[in-house]
Amino acid sequence: MGSDIPFGFGNLGGDLPDPNDPRVQQMMQQLQQMMAQSLSSGPVNWQLAKQLAESELADENTVGPADQAAVSEAVRLADLWLDGVTDWPSGVSATDAWTRKQWISQTEDSWKQLAEPLAGQMGEAMQTLVPEEMSGMLGPMADLMKGVGSALFGAQMGQALAKLAGEVLSSTEVGLPLGKTGVAAILPGNLTAYAEGLELPVEEVRLFVALREAATHRLFTHTPWLRSHLLGALEAYAREIRIDEAAIEEAMADIDPTDPEAAATMDLSEVFKPEDTEQQKAALSRLATTLALITGWINVVVADAAGERLPTMDRLLESARRRRATGGPTEQTFEALVGLQLDQGKVVAAERLWRSLAEARGIEGREAVWAHPDLMPSAVDLEHPEGFATVSEALGDLDMSIFDQLAVNDPKPPEEDEDDEK
Numbered sequence: 001m002g003s004d005i006p007f008g009f010g011n012l013g014g015d016l017p018d019p020n021d022p023r024v025q026q027m028m029q030q031l032q033q034m035m036a037q038s039l040s041s042g043p044v045n046w047q048l049a050k051q052l053a054e055s056e057l058a059d060e061n062t063v064g065p066a067d068q069a070a071v072s073e074a075v076r077l078a079d080l081w082l083d084g085v086t087d088w089p090s091g092v093s094a095t096d097a098w099t100r101k102q103w104i105s106q107t108e109d110s111w112k113q114l115a116e117p118l119a120g121q122m123g124e125a126m127q128t129l130v131p132e133e134m135s136g137m138l139g140p141m142a143d144l145m146k147g148v149g150s151a152l153f154g155a156q157m158g159q160a161l162a163k164l165a166g167e168v169l170s171s172t173e174v175g176l177p178l179g180k181t182g183v184a185a186i187l188p189g190n191l192t193a194y195a196e197g198l199e200l201p202v203e204e205v206r207l208f209v210a211l212r213e214a215a216t217h218r219l220f221t222h223t224p225w226l227r228s229h230l231l232g233a234l235e236a237y238a239r240e241i242r243i244d245e246a247a248i249e250e251a252m253a254d255i256d257p258t259d260p261e262a263a264a265t266m267d268l269s270e271v272f273k274p275e276d277t278e279q280q281k282a283a284l285s286r287l288a289t290t291l292a293l294i295t296g297w298i299n300v301v302v303a304d305a306a307g308e309r310l311p312t313m314d315r316l317l318e319s320a321r322r323r324r325a326t327g328g329p330t331e332q333t334f335e336a337l338v339g340l341q342l343d344q345g346k347v348v349a350a351e352r353l354w355r356s357l358a359e360a361r362g363i364e365g366r367e368a369v370w371a372h373p374d375l376m377p378s379a380v381d382l383e384h385p386e387g388f389a390t391v392s393e394a395l396g397d398l399d400m401s402i403f404d405q406l407a408v409n410d411p412k413p414p415e416e417d418e419d420d421e422k
Helices: 022-039 046-056 065-082 100-106 108-127 132-165 188-198 202-221 226-238 245-252 260-265 278-306 313-325 329-338 344-371 379-383 385-393 401-409 414-421
Strands: 094-097 183-186
Touching (some): 046 100, 046 132, 065 094, 065 188, 100 108, 108 132, 183 202, 202 278, 226 278, 226 329, 278 344, 278 379, 313 344, 344 379, 379 385
Parallel strands (some): 094 183
């Protein structure tokens, strides 16, 4: 009989615990509290995620007026430089300087958009472990897997957020804006440590980061379909998630249900089927291509904007490339979410493509390609980046205004519409 009990809780041996034992009562209270929180928190227990993330971060002073002013001035100057190398006006409406813990709180809504479709599908897959014929008899206990999944994903997210919070330099370094629309934000504490590691003047590093931050906001502000396009690829991947029942039984066997932090040690890659479906492979390819095109465009306009104004520009660009190659925030984020390992060769190809396109059609023609996803380069185009510019040149005489309207009509996530209203 014991071998039929899931998750390795069978065959414990010995007598049943005494329900009057204070230790047993405390354990049950902790378990009930954890499950109650998880069941009311959706697919990810974000309260647990924030608590775990913040507990792993060292105490940090609030950002003072001097750092706030330095960030504001850097972003203002960066935007001024970008005006000469792109056809779009500024996408920045405000600036801010964050501590690591502020980065966690200020970006929570975006992390929900990124992670909840995946966690929700994983949670549904985990519920399949409860046999259908038993679900009716179990009643409220049938929701046990929801609670376990919510706490599990909350612990995993907390661990990931703590690691990223100690490294990110700005609000957009994971590949898209995470804070409020139009707010360019930099983390002075992380930036100072980064500059010291490079042995470069913090002022120049700050300006370099501000250029990338302002460029990313400019791109996403004037490409209204882009954010939902990225989220759509993640949702397409999530719809195909399936669970490996044997793997989850093995993984859960060593987890203490009274210790939520223990869930952070569970390796989800062993739980969900590692072999992606054709639909998932297509979603990952679309995601990888879009991220490469975003990074490539930012690299090009930032290099052009800085020109010879930053004496250490070559070293800054090289450090950014090394950061990506060794697993920067963008790489960590999408590998953690969907197991995507970004190909840095695609970023280099994207840079060549955007430069070739600007040479063939000018800056306005380069930016016109972003009017609608149907005009964007494909993964095949990145294999022959100069060829895309030649083909696109033939489109130069077409009326692109129809794509502007199509982009406006593309559906956006509800959260993004709410942010815009604010």
